[in-house]
Amino acid sequence: MSVRARERSAEQHETAALAAWAEHASTVLARAGRRGGRARHAVIGLLAGQECCLTATEIFVALRSEGRPVGLASVYRALERLSELRLVQRLEFGDAARYEPLLPSGEHHHHVLCGACGKVEPFADRHLETALGRLRRARGYDVAAHDVLLRGSCAECRV
Amino acid sequence: MSVRARERSAEQHETAALAAWAEHASTVLARAGRRGGRARHAVIGLLAGQECCLTATEIFVALRSEGRPVGLASVYRALERLSELRLVQRLEFGDAARYEPLLPSGEHHHHVLCGACGKVEPFADRHLETALGRLRRARGYDVAAHDVLLRGSCAECRV
């Protein structure tokens, strides 16, 4: 299998996982006694089509431009509910918080941020996960999650 | 050497490094054509006595209660200047940004955050640094720095 084919396969796997996530999210919400709602449904739909994290404003603008008239406050409220139920991961870097689907499989990635253009991209690394896995009891804490952010300059900005 | 003695030794090493950092900071600032100023001097003095990161407001309150009448805006401006010259590290988690001295030796630590009480503590791990060191070219980026945050519950909150 070529590198390109392997990447394509990984992308398809990702897409399928996200579709499953949207369904999973609806189920968990219903089980938590939450009613369906236009805005929250729209947010879930948008996140399920997204490779990486988005800010609340980006979500708001994207939905508006798709012709879904949601309020910014509703986007924040939807993201808050989804975070509470561990359906989305809230990331804090830069000026605004970013949100992305949290897959029930535990499968996850971390992020690289370009200091010049502000672009954020995902990456995954097995060795890093192994090292993080050994830190479950660091400092006497019960470690439930970890965030890693690499800062640098992307290929385009470096030219 | 006992574990306790080794910890004490590490603390002394840390304290010495921070005293050296304060001096280093003054030198770098002077070399950059910056004049001395009451507020910035106070911020440097406070950070040099600090084990881990503080928010701008925490620094502001601490200095005021020490009888050093600084303005909050000056604290932010001092931290901005120090960040620009890579003398302090700005960390973004929780609601407010946190700042801590950036040692010229490159020696550094990461953080564990207790989701229940909001406490932040430093930790260092050799295996983690090794794994991060291998990611200097991740995704085609020139990686200049990395932040790691572990989230969990501390020993006291877990009881």
Place this chain on the structure above:
DNA sequence: GTCAGTGCAAAGCTTTTGCAGCGCG
């Protein structure tokens, strides 16, 4: 019918900026 969800507007926070005066070099 009840009560969660929604949109808008207003409020709350952290952080930045404008401005006049101070004081370091």
Place this chain on the structure above:
DNA sequence: CGCGCTGCAAAAGCTTTGCACTGAC
């Protein structure tokens, strides 16, 4: 004695909250 530094107050984001209304179950 110029210009960087400072404090205060005002402004500028991002995020949350109050409120009346809508609509899902």
